[in-house]
Amino acid sequence: MAPQGRLVRTRKITPKTVQPVLREDQIEIDDFNSLQNAYKVETGVEGKEENEYHLQAALKSTTAGDKETEEIPAPPAVESTDINYDALYKKTFVKPVTYIRVSETVEDCIGCRYDIDGEDELWLQSFNQGKSANQKCSDDVFERIMDSFEETAAEQAPYASVDNTSIPFETLSATIKLMHPKWLLFAAEIYEHWKARRLASGNGSIQPSLKFETHQEKDDADPYVCFRRREMRQTRKTRARDVQSTDKLKKLRLELENARQLVKLAHQRETQKQDTLRCDKNVFEQRFKVKVAKNKLGIKGDDDDFINQKPQKRKSEMPQLPRGTPQMRLPARSDGRPLEADLILLSDVLAQKEIALQKEIDEKTQQHRKWNQGHVDLTRDPLSPVNGQGLETGFRPATAQYQYLMTPPSSVTSESFDQPSPAQDKQLENFAFRYSPPPEEEEHRGQPAYRRRIGRGGRLWIDRRGMCGAVKNVDENMSDRWKYDQDDDEEQPVYEVDPYDTKSLRFRATIPFPPHFFPQHSQQQGRPRPIGPNPANRAIAQVPQPAAPP
């Protein structure tokens, strides 16, 4: 029906619109109702039913504010007159203190699924007639047997109502036998009754049951078919789901198999242990007998035969056992994949080889050193010194300044030819004895050091290191200029503060020898040579010594 009345709405109401709330008497409109009717109200009731007489009457009465609201008539429920409620519902209920929580299903609560009906009752009465008390079939037993028949029938011939299969008694009685052999006496006769009832109900289930879908075309039209499965999702996922469940089953099977293996092996182990113990006991008893016999016969000797002789052998056997266990377990892995732990990685092998190699080298080096102990190689073309020692240890702390100042440089002396050899601890100690070196405040780099060596062609070299960068240019003019022409004025006070400071001492140590010490100065100049494996320790300048003929 088209809505009547004025359609005055100019602005739409949105759910967010804030509207004033007024009572009817707070608004001065003559005809309040004239503002209505603009809306067609959604009721949510089906279109055809919306117009139903009683509904409309009821709606009208509520909206118009009638005193008595109309009710929709409906067939009422009445209290039953002809039942004995208390007999039917015997159990009393005690309300638990806490909220009830249960998960029992209907099937859990109703006992035997088969219920004796009127027809069964009559049959059972006649069956029990004239029988002694212990030959009678009770209601419960009857129901159990009938239920078993029905269940087996539903299992064995689910389409009995269509193809009219009848189940022979032999099939049915098997289950009865399992339940209670004595019931077989009744079962044969109940079978006849059951069969007759089945046939009467079209060979279907005796008890009325709901109609479920049978996937026949006519299902959709049958209003009695209900509670269909919603198959959509399942069909869409069948394959994936199948694979999934197959995998799950496989996995489960494997795990069960493994568990079984484990138990089996554990059992084996324990029996073996038992055997061992038995043997031990046997041995002990035998020894005891031996001892008794010995005492009797008065034999005296060592009692070695009373002690297990080879405890060590046992020990060596023991470690084999734990190794054996994982090996025994291995076959239990069905996939035949070895344990990860047993895998040998290439990198590990390589590392091991590397270590072995290094060890050998170290050993050889050590040996080499031993051989060279106390020897200096002064051959013309000496072999390059053994890696890791010669060059490095050839340096000695540069206390030379003082040495130089106090005594003539030791290098000049003939004895000292021994010294520039790869440094030996003893020599170092000797050196330290004479000039106790200043305490090491900085890293190695900071310690000026020198060494003398004889190069190819018999040239004598003095290598220095740990020198300050200031000595880069040793040209006398340049050094002079550098010495007295400092840009940085601020360094002066630092220098003056403590002239005996290690830094300043070191600085002084860098002051080159006066030129008269180097008559061949110009010849060797400009051929600096980096020395040492560490570039940080390289010799900043080489001060060639006058070549001393060997």
Place this chain on the structure above:
Amino acid sequence: MAGGSQSQEPAVGSEVPRKKGKATIDTLRIGCLAMVAKEGRHRRAEILSIKETKSGRQFYCNFDNFNKRLDEWVPAVRIDFNQDVEWPNPEKPKEPKKAAAPVAKKTTAPKKGQKRPVATREASTASEGETPRDWNGSLESQKATPDAEGDDKPILALDLDEATPGAEDDDDAMDIDDAVAEAVKAKNQPPEHFSREEEIEKLRTGGSMTQNQAEISRIRNISKVQFGKYDLFPWYFSPYPEMFTQEDLMYICEFCLCYYGDLKAFTRHRQKCTMQHPPGNEIYRDDYVSFFEIDGRRQRTWCRNLCLLSKMFLDHKTLYYDVDPFLFYVMTTRDEKGCHLVGYFSKEKESADGYNVACILTLPQFQRKGYGRLLIQFSYELSKIESKLGSPEKPLSDLGLLSYRQYWTENLVEILLDYNERDVGVSIETLSSKLAMTPNDVESTLQALKMQVYHKGEHKIILPTHLIKRHEALMEKQKTNPKRQIEPARIQWKPPVFNASTRTWAW
């Protein structure tokens, strides 16, 4: 007001002109429209079924503009044979089709503003109503087959003939908004068939339990049910085992909801049954009622039984699909025998449309006692805990609409009076979040109560005097005779979480 008409327009049967004429008790057949005495006067009624009883022939009548629950078997004396009977329009012979093939032919013509499913259902009944059927053929064919159950069995005309009237027949019946439908109809069968499949498809994929299935018989099949202390008279068809339709009385166990046609069997069952409360977790308890939460998947049998039971009182419920995707919130009262089922609502575990209730029912013996209101309130309390806005699934039944309207009205009026006193404005959104109602429900309630007005260039909410008075009366009554309320603090509930596998609908 929707539709708003109180007039007795013919709604039963086709609005197509029909052949009229006098009939006798013997010539009256299924599909005829006759004048039948009901509530003091003769009303137009469609005859849906005919049966023979010892006292004579009886006719199952569906009355114009009366809910189906008022359908009844009437003896011939109540039919006015002095007035003309409208005969079902003769059908061109067609190959028999599956029942209710004409369903949902207007699927493609949804009414404005309504969601598709609603439109579908609406259309389906509409077409059902206006489609003349040749019941005769099927009746005769049924009669021709030897009927084991004897004459007393109602002849259920399930095998509805394919019944699409030609387009020219339908012209009068057309609504304006059915123009699209007309186009569809003109194409005739293929689209129909398609929509039917579409509807089943919708059933299959949607979570809904309230689809209207045309193939569900329009005829009540169970006459009387003993449930606990009460005798219930079912309102609608329910797919209990077909053999129960022959029983005068069916027995349902009050606790496990199992059904029996035989008294001895029922008695035996009662001796064995140990259930005393719904098989789930109690999530609410006060001195009056308890609520249980039951998972359709875990308690399949119980929930199926519950659905069968409630189908007898819910027209638009469908049992087409299983109960797995639903949770059932069951309200009970306690006494020394156990927790007695009073009512319940079901709720989709995951609702695509944001519904917080799928089906809701108070059993007839507890109706008109305020229990429905508690159920509705509880459903909104759950939504509040979930921090969601909820709405009941559509379509609502007439009783459902009234109950919801009442709940919504009371709550809205209470809140609005408060705003009015404080002289503060309010938006629909605020109201909706306060009550966990969807804005749509708030708006439609305000409109239905004529509270939403447009005045002097602005939208206003006006509280009608009669509603204020009613509210005050309610408050007054509350002092002496407090109305039952759900106390949210007593709810022990966390929104259940379902992972993909538990949510799966199939096994």
